[in-house]
Amino acid sequence: MHTQREKGTTTGCGIFGVINYENQHVFPYVYWGLRAQNHRGHQSHGFLTYSNGEFYAYKSLDLVPKVKSDAIHEWFSRLPGSIGIANVRYTTSGKCDEVSIVQGTQPFIAAIDGLKVALSFNGNIVNTQPLRKEMAENFSNFIYNCDSDLVCHKMLLGLKQTNDLVLAAKGVMESLDGAFSVTGITGDGTFFAFKDPHGIKPLCAGHDPNSKTYAFSSETVSLDMNSFVRDFELNPGELVIVSKDGFKRIQVIPNPRHAFCAFEYAYFARPDSIFNHKYVYEIREDFGRNIVKEYPQIAKDGDIIISVPETGDDSAMGVHEASGLRWERASRRHRYVTERAFILLNAERYSTIDKKINILDAKVKDKNVIITEDSIVRGDTNSIIIEKMRKAGAKKVYVFVTFPRIIGPCFYGIDMSSYGQLIGSRHSSEEIAKIIGADGVCYQSLEGLIKAIGTKEDELCLACVTGKYPTPCAQKIADIMKNRFQEGCEEKGRIYENDDVQP
Structure with a gap:
């Protein structure tokens, strides 16, 4: 295919997150975990770490940069902490000019009334219009930049309303139509990850040989790069919270439908990653x-x-x-x-x-x-x-x-x-x-x-081949726009961002 996209926009993203329980700087893990996934997004990259209740972020455009050995201490001071998340992105929502791409670079932070959360997100949300309205009603300074910003604020709103991470994640899963794999950090230092109820995007978990460091990654190559052991692929609708004892897996949405993106196998994933217990290249x-x-x-x-x-x-x-x-x-x-x-x-x-x-x-x-x-x-x-x-x-x-x-x-x-x-x-x-x-x-x-x-x-998402979409809002919009296209109507931009086809 050799494509990525028209007007400067991509799959979305690659995400990586890690926590260390020996109070080590996690930046090296985060850096190599993200660099191993640079194929998942060329437009921008970002790192975020957590230390003593504070978030520290670095974001920039283009590929993940080379880090020279004599600059590593500068990076440690810029991004201190034993918890970190990171993201590479190509745009599939929002505007595509340079200013907008900068504003849409992840990870995102949202804060209100002493609460805060930071997220790295891979996927795309279909029902953005009602969610944008909801966020604008609850956050006076909310300006929509991209889907990951919406998800971050929706997660924060859930934490404010419930004071419970599980219920907040459940609220996100039940409200959003689309694909989303997320790893994040709350203001009190809780490290977590979750997948949408269809498991459309990949997200796996692993740990270091000493069981002192735990990580989430879009692809297994980032675990390999850090010499981590692969533990499992998150299930659709599953939330995973990390502690010193390891991964706590919570099936938030019972009996979800699997609809893993088939395009990952053909194009997007690295050939040395593992899905379904097989190397992609095989x-x-x-x-x-x-x-x-x-x-x-x-x-x-x-x-x-x-x-x-x-x-x-x-x-x-x-x-x-x-x-x-x-x-x-x-x-x-x-x-x-x-x-x-x-x-x-x-x-x-x-x-x-x-x-x-x-x-x-x-x-x-x-x-x-x-x-x-x-x-x-x-x-x-x-x-x-x-x-x-x-x-x-x-x-x-x-x-x-x-x-x-x-x-x-x-x-x-x-x-x-x-x-x-x-x-x-x-x-x-x-x-x-x-x-x-x-x-x-x-x-x-x-x-x-x-x-x-x-x-x-x-168990696969094959919507681009069959026309059968796993989520209801996407199916509705696809049917409307297909009829319009067949009637000769002009398509304007991404059809899921058109106001007149939103639910």
């Missing part, structure tokens, strides 16, 4: 094997396999193993061109993609090439790569796509937020092939995807 290799089984004649017509780096690499290995074709490493990513294409303006996107992917012409000349790709959203990335293949002399170009055809917007933290921007919502695979200049576009079947993931269909 699942992606199975994706490649599936496509060969589903399109054997096209696999036979190929001469070589080329992957779109880097999320197409693992599926390329699967295609190679199932077909016997050589995986020719003739597409190379320029490592330090870090912009993601779907976060850019249209005028910038072509230039960035062209510079980001280098095709080794001599390796594809006079060949029938199979390209492995994680997904197709708009199709512009693929058009540029195929055009480069043609110029290099490729005879035929087929695209093997691991994620099924995307037909509907995501409301849960992947920034593909309208029908009009999705090439798959308007065109068949045959039509898409013509548009992007391919000889064929071969999507993995939904059945193949589910089998490779190793779970049941009703």
